[in-house]
Amino acid sequence: MLKLIGGSLLILAAVIVVRTIMHSPPPSADVMLVNLNIDAKKAAQHLSESITFKTVSNQSQADKNDAEFTGFIQWVKDTYPSVNSKLELIMFNQTMLYKWQGSDQSLKPILVTGHYDVVPVIPGSEDKWEHPPYEGKIVDGVIWGRGALDDKSGVIGILEATTFLIAEGFSPTRTIYLSFGHDEEIGGPEGAGAVTAYLQENEIQLAWSLDEGSFLFDGMFPGVENLIAAINVAEKGSVTLDIVATAAGGHSSMPPKNNAIGVLAKAINKLEENPVPGGLQGLSATMFDSISRYFDFPMRMLFANRWLFDGVIDSQLSRVTFANAMLRTTTATTMLSGSIKTNVLPIEAIATVNFRVHPRDTPESVKAYVEGIVADEQITVRTRGGRSASKVSSWEADGFNQIARSLREVYGDVAVTPGLMIAGSDSRHYGKVADNAYRFNPFELTQENLAGFHGTNEKMKVEDFIMGIKAYIQIMRRGSDS
Numbered sequence: 001m002l003k004l005i006g007g008s009l010l011i012l013a014a015v016i017v018v019r020t021i022m023h024s025p026p027p028s029a030d031v032m033l034v035n036l037n038i039d040a041k042k043a044a045q046h047l048s049e050s051i052t053f054k055t056v057s058n059q060s061q062a063d064k065n066d067a068e069f070t071g072f073i074q075w076v077k078d079t080y081p082s083v084n085s086k087l088e089l090i091m092f093n094q095t096m097l098y099k100w101q102g103s104d105q106s107l108k109p110i111l112v113t114g115h116y117d118v119v120p121v122i123p124g125s126e127d128k129w130e131h132p133p134y135e136g137k138i139v140d141g142v143i144w145g146r147g148a149l150d151d152k153s154g155v156i157g158i159l160e161a162t163t164f165l166i167a168e169g170f171s172p173t174r175t176i177y178l179s180f181g182h183d184e185e186i187g188g189p190e191g192a193g194a195v196t197a198y199l200q201e202n203e204i205q206l207a208w209s210l211d212e213g214s215f216l217f218d219g220m221f222p223g224v225e226n227l228i229a230a231i232n233v234a235e236k237g238s239v240t241l242d243i244v245a246t247a248a249g250g251h252s253s254m255p256p257k258n259n260a261i262g263v264l265a266k267a268i269n270k271l272e273e274n275p276v277p278g279g280l281q282g283l284s285a286t287m288f289d290s291i292s293r294y295f296d297f298p299m300r301m302l303f304a305n306r307w308l309f310d311g312v313i314d315s316q317l318s319r320v321t322f323a324n325a326m327l328r329t330t331t332a333t334t335m336l337s338g339s340i341k342t343n344v345l346p347i348e349a350i351a352t353v354n355f356r357v358h359p360r361d362t363p364e365s366v367k368a369y370v371e372g373i374v375a376d377e378q379i380t381v382r383t384r385g386g387r388s389a390s391k392v393s394s395w396e397a398d399g400f401n402q403i404a405r406s407l408r409e410v411y412g413d414v415a416v417t418p419g420l421m422i423a424g425s426d427s428r429h430y431g432k433v434a435d436n437a438y439r440f441n442p443f444e445l446t447q448e449n450l451a452g453f454h455g456t457n458e459k460m461k462v463e464d465f466i467m468g469i470k471a472y473i474q475i476m477r478r479g480s481d482s
């Protein structure tokens with residue numbers, strides 16, 4: 001009997017090891033690296049100049065400095081004269097839409113887009129910046145300032161790439177649209193929203209769009225040497241619920257055992273203990289399947305043998321906030337309210353909870369789940385508002401493959417995988433007029449740079465910026481050629 005068990009264990013171990021060995025990266029892509037000659041100094045100078053326009057999107061429109069936006073638009077026209085003469089420009093408020101007419105009008109156009117508005121610098125945090133946020137200083141090969149990552153590098157990268165292609169005498173087969181949004185950071189209603197309405201009115205359906213999203217991750221996954229390009233094919237939705245606890249109220253000198261705040265606290269606790277169910281399926285499964293092939297042996301072993309280790313993987317990933325957000329609808333209690341006076345018991349205590357909705361759920365299904373978890377006669381759940389996740393674009397379509405190929409032609413052997421965007425972007429508009437909406441910036445990103453997003457010390461290496469321009473050149477060339 002012991003012999004039999006020993007034999008079975010041996011077979012099991014062999015199966016696990018063989019599966020792990022087979023769970024390896026795909027063979028190096030058979031692509032030639034392109035040789036593109038970019039004037040790095042000039043391109044970096046342009047990104048630097050663009051940062052000096054304080055095109056800040058504040059929550060309140062009253063704080064908007066219009067002159068900075070019109071100044072930026074004029075600067076684009078002056079700095080990129082060939083783009084401006086070769087392409088047709090249509091303005092939507094302060095969002096610029098360029099059309100580069102293709103030779104074959106039977107083909108659906110593509111859209112390459114970015115936004116030039118930026119988030120404000122938190123008042124009082126200016127002195128935490130190593131170089132001022134709106135001067136675009138270039139120091140030791142690094143461009144500093146608000147927008148260096150999000151997303152003036154995208155906008156200027158696209159403009160540099162277009163200028164390069166025009167100078168080379170390239171003319172697209174498929175029509176290329178370029179758009180540069182002015183209000184992405186406040187939802188994009190007057191920019192991307194207006195462009196989308198225009199395309200709808202003119203019955204223009206795009207083959208695909210490429211907007212900001214994730215990056216080429218460099219060293220973000222421990223033990224992984226390759227760059228990982230997670231091209232986001234969907235973005236999460238968002239729903240905000242008020243969890244309301246009611247009680248009798250009265251004077252705080254004679255409190256009942258359970259007051260509204262205590263009831264509410266229990267409800268919040270239940271929500272934290274019972275995250276919305278998720279796991280490795282569909283998009284998340286594909287993503288982790290491709291990335292895990294680059295992991296070290298023990299981690300690869302887990303992912304190669306999901307039939308055995310799914311439970312372990314799920315609990316491990318759920319502990320990493322970033323990975324957890326990929327697997328499920330997340331739960332975040334953000335606001336609380338109770339009584340209005342120190343000695344008055346609340347008759348109502350409210351917790352506001354924001355859920356970021358995974359494509360597998362809907363705002364309605366999240367509410368139903370929450371109602372089940374917090375069920376109590378003193379509790380009601382009210383919806384403040386929300387939106388569903390976007391549809392999931394195909395990672396087998398031509399557009400995805402063209403973008404992936406372009407990245408390999410510039411960066412060599414990168415791991416390309418579909419990804420899920422956990423924040424929002426203008427693509428929530430463009431996705432309505434595109435067969436597939438992709439969300440990806442073709443720049444390298446390290447853990448260190450990540451902190452600059454909407455934070456302090458936003459910056460980009462000149463070297464990385466130039467590589468991104470090359471990627472945009474290839475993406476536009478490949479994307480419009482077939």
Ligand SMILES: [Zn+2]
Binds near residue numbers: 115150151184212
């Ligand atoms: Zn952005």
